[in-house]
């Protein structure tokens with residue numbers, strides 16, 4: 241059975257499309273595309289239909305990863321459609337859980353940085369209003385977290 245992953249941030253143009261495309265890159269490398277599928281969404285409606293941010297795409301490209309996709313907003317139907325929902329930061333996490341008042345899907349929602357193996361961060365920092373370094377950092381952090389997540393899924 242395929243495990244369905246959904247990566248979620250605020251705008252779905254920086255962090256979550258990076259996580260989705262990095263994970264697809266790792267799945268391709270490891271021949272696991274048929275076992276795990278990925279998508280991403282934003283909690284906000286700000287950028288619906290937009291391509292990934294060009295600064296984020298440039299940072300990903302430096303690591304050999306092409307960012308593809310079009311932003312969409314997280315919806316309550318995603319709770320059923322996905323097995324694991326990965327919030328990029330604590331604010332995303334709380335916004336997702338607020339859409340599940342009964343808490344029946346809370347077990348599916350995790351903080352992305354729980355899976356980091358090298359970095360001590362709790363959140364994937366929002367790079368949107370910062371400089372180029374912030375975008376590079378997001379890619380490095382997500383490479384670490386995606387690797388850890390893949391390892392954990394492989395052990396289940």
Ligand code: 4NP
Pocket residue numbers: 249250251252253254255256282286366367368
């Ligand atoms: P993301 O970054 O949540 O990683 O896609 C952001 C994108 C847009 C905004 C904030 C964060 N914004 O305020 O428009």
